Amino acid sequence: xxxxxxxxxxDVGNVAEIDVVEVLIKAGDIVELEQTxxxxxxxxxxxxxxxxASGTIQEVYIKPxxxxxxxxxxxxxxxxxxxxxxxxxxxxxxSVVATPPPEKTPEPVKPATKSAxxxxxxxxxxxxxxxxxxxxxxxxxxxxxxxxxxxxxxIKTASGRKGRILKDDVKNFVKxxxxxxxxxxxxxxxxxxxxxFSPYGETEIQKLSKIKRLxxxxxxxxxxNLPMVTYHEEADITDMEAFRNALNAEKVKxxxxxTGLMFIIKALVxxxxxxxxxxxxxxxxxxxxxxxxxxxxxxxxxxxxxxxVPVIRNVNNKSINELVIELAEKSEKARLGxxxxxxxxxxxxxxxxxxxxxxxxxxxxxxxPEVAILGVTRAKMQPVWNGKEFLPRLMLPLDLTYDHRVIxxxxxxxxxxxxxxxxxxxxxxxx
Numbered sequence: 001x002x003x004x005x006x007x008x009x010x011d012v013g014n015v016a017e018i019d020v021v022e023v024l025i026k027a028g029d030i031v032e033l034e035q036t037x038x039x040x041x042x043x044x045x046x047x048x049x050x051x052x053a054s055g056t057i058q059e060v061y062i063k064p065x066x067x068x069x070x071x072x073x074x075x076x077x078x079x080x081x082x083x084x085x086x087x088x089x090x091x092x093x094x095s096v097v098a099t100p101p102p103e104k105t106p107e108p109v110k111p112a113t114k115s116a117x118x119x120x121x122x123x124x125x126x127x128x129x130x131x132x133x134x135x136x137x138x139x140x141x142x143x144x145x146x147x148x149x150x151x152x153x154x155i156k157t158a159s160g161r162k163g164r165i166l167k168d169d170v171k172n173f174v175k176x177x178x179x180x181x182x183x184x185x186x187x188x189x190x191x192x193x194x195x196x197f198s199p200y201g202e203t204e205i206q207k208l209s210k211i212k213r214l215x216x217x218x219x220x221x222x223x224x225n226l227p228m229v230t231y232h233e234e235a236d237i238t239d240m241e242a243f244r245n246a247l248n249a250e251k252v253k254x255x256x257x258x259t260g261l262m263f264i265i266k267a268l269v270x271x272x273x274x275x276x277x278x279x280x281x282x283x284x285x286x287x288x289x290x291x292x293x294x295x296x297x298x299x300x301x302x303x304x305x306x307x308x309v310p311v312i313r314n315v316n317n318k319s320i321n322e323l324v325i326e327l328a329e330k331s332e333k334a335r336l337g338x339x340x341x342x343x344x345x346x347x348x349x350x351x352x353x354x355x356x357x358x359x360x361x362x363x364x365x366x367x368x369p370e371v372a373i374l375g376v377t378r379a380k381m382q383p384v385w386n387g388k389e390f391l392p393r394l395m396l397p398l399d400l401t402y403d404h405r406v407i408x409x410x411x412x413x414x415x416x417x418x419x420x421x422x423x424x425x426x427x428x429x430x431x
Contacts, residue, residue: 002055002078002079002080003078003079004058004076004077004078004079005052005053005055005076005077005078005079006052006073006074006075006076006077007037007049007051007052007053007073007074007075007076007077008052008071008072008073008074009040009049009068009069009070009071009072009074010049010070011070012040012042012047012070012340012341012342015042015069015070015143015341016069016139016140016143016144017067017068017069017140017143017144018040018041018042018067018068018069019040019041019042019065019066019067019210020038020039020040020062020063020064020065020066020067020068021038021039021040021041021046021064022038022039022064023037023038023060023062023063023064024036024037024038024039025037025038025057025060025075026057026060027057027058027059027060028056028057029056029057030055030056030057031051031053031054031055031056031057031077032051032054033050033051033052033053033054034050034051035050035051035054036048036049036050036051037049037050037051037074037075038062038074040068041210041211042341045211045305045308045334045337045338045339045340045341045343045344046211046305046337047337047338047339047340048337048338049074051077053077053079054077054079055077055078055079055080056077056078057075057076057077057078058075058076058077058078059075059076060074060075061073061074061075061076062074062075136158136162136163136164136165137152137164137165137166138164140167141165141166141167141170144167144170145170147214147217148170148174149217149220149221150170150173150174152165152170154173155169155170155173157169157172157173209305209306211305211306211307211308212305212306212307215306215307218368219365221368222365222366222367222368223365225368226366226368226403226404226405227403227404227405228365228366228401228402228403228404229401229402229404229409229412230363230364230375230399230400230401231399231400231401231402231409231412231413231416232361232397232398232399232400233397233398233399233400233416233417233419233420234395234396234397234398234420235395235396235398235419235420235423235424236384236393236394236395236396236420236423236424237260237263237379237394237395237396237423237424238393238394239424239425239426240260240263240423240424240426241260241379241394243426244258244259244260244263256324256325256328257324258320258321258324259324260355260379260396261299261327261351261353261355261376262320262323262324262327263320263423263426264351264353264374264376264423265297265299265312265315265323265351266315266320266323266422266426266429267419267422267423267426267429268297268349268351268374268419269295269297269315269316270418270422270428270429271415271418271419271422272295272348272349273295273316274418275411275414275415275418276291277289277291277371277406277407277411278349278371278372278402278407278415279291279292279295279348279349280292280371280406281369281370281371282369282371282403282405282406286405289406292348294313294314294346294348295314295315295316295348296311296312296313296314296315296346296347296348297311297312297315297347297348297349297350297351298310298311298312298344298347298349298350298351298367298370299311299312299327299330299331299350299351299353300350300351300352300353301330301331301334301335303334303335303337304335305337308334308339308344309344309347309350309367310330310331310333310334310339310343310344311343311344311345311346311347312326312327312330313346330343347367347370348370349370349371349372349373349374350364350367350370350373350374351373351374351375351376352364352373352374352375352376353375353376353377354375354376354377354378355376355377355378355379355396356378357378358377358378359377359378359397360377360378360397361375361377361397361399362375362377362399363375363399363401364399364401365401366401366402366403368403371402371403371406371407372400372401372402372403372407373400373401373402374398374399374400374419375398375399375400375401376396376397376398376399377397377399378397379394379395379396379397380394380395381393381394381395382394382395396423398416398419398420400412400415400416400419
């Protein structure tokens with residue numbers, strides 16, 4: 001006796017559409033529990049979709065290029081009675097569909113919903129004589145608009161029922177903007193003309209990964225919208241490094257070693273506790289500052305598919321050794337493309353470290369909606385004057401880029417002075 005089981009997309013965080021990159025099964029294949037059946041890709045990472053049952057594939061409902069979301073039916077599996085006991089519970093679903101259903105006309109929603117990633121209504125004032133209108137759109141449409149760099153509050157044509165904005169409205173808005181030769185941000189920046197390089201020699205076209213494409217779009221938006229300032233500083237970490245090496249010498253073979261990044265994370269959070277404006281985000285209308293009471297630090301990780309930023313949560317409540325273990329786990333998941341969207345959300349401030357590669361300074365770009373990012377390059381021995389003589393000291397270059405709308409120059413300098421003090425004398429972290 002056999003039973004029919006369903007494989008569906010599990011909860012992957014607040015992601016409306018996920019690309020199907022590769023389908024590894026077909027009808028008639030035999031699969032085992034947790035065997036990878038497809039590869040999915042979000043705007044931040046790719047992930048393997050495991051089978052929730054073992055048996056024979058009856059039918060596959062997706063193909064490469066499809067868009068799926070949580071609960072989408074991937075395939076059905078014929079499971080024998082003896083294997084039924086070890087199969088995972090079936091996720092309830094109202095019907096079986098081959099691909100995600102086309103977007104239906106959305107029903108009206110209340111102005112505030114808990115599931116929305118951002119406020120559902122943005123007020124737009126046309127002129128001194130105009131009335132205030134609110135833009136209504138579903139979370140999936142808002143995500144689509146953000147990916148294109150479009151402010152939904154500026155879309156005046158809403159073809160959905162009761163004035164809801166649909167994806168076609170967003171597309172038509174972008175076409176109109178392009179035809180008028182105006183950038184959506186209002187910057188009026190001319191595009192770079194296309195160039196045929198073939199007359200100069202052999203070329204090869206290499207398509208960018210989705211992570212790099214969407215990261216590039218986000219960084220371009222940040223660069224155009226944020227007035228950024230970068231402040232450069234050096235911290236004397238001679239004593240810190242001596243302490244770190246002593247701790248590592250006590251570890252037995254196989255234990256994870258403590259890196260300097262762990263102390264930088266701790267020093268950064270201690271400074272954020274003293275300067276709340278660095279642990280904040282600017283509201284969408286630019287008139288309020290949202291102060292955060294939690295301390296989550298994003299760590300930029302280089303992967304074969306591009307740069308991703310896993311987030312370590314509640315750093316202020318974790319020890320150095322706990323941070324070592326958690327960062328190692330998330331860095332490995334990042335390199336394998338196993339990070340879920342939730343692993344990269346909720347950051348308060350980001351650290352981008354090039355210390356393992358080299359360099360003396362660089363200008364990191366703020367990871368909006370955060371208001372600051374700390375860059376780190378390789379430490380080196382330098383002669384430092386102590387008032388009587390030059391002494392060899394290990395100096396660590398630090399680069400702080402911040403949103404000048406939130407943080408002024410004096411506050412940025414004071415913040416970095418505090419980070420520097422925390423690293424120079426790590427006993428301050430106990431205060």
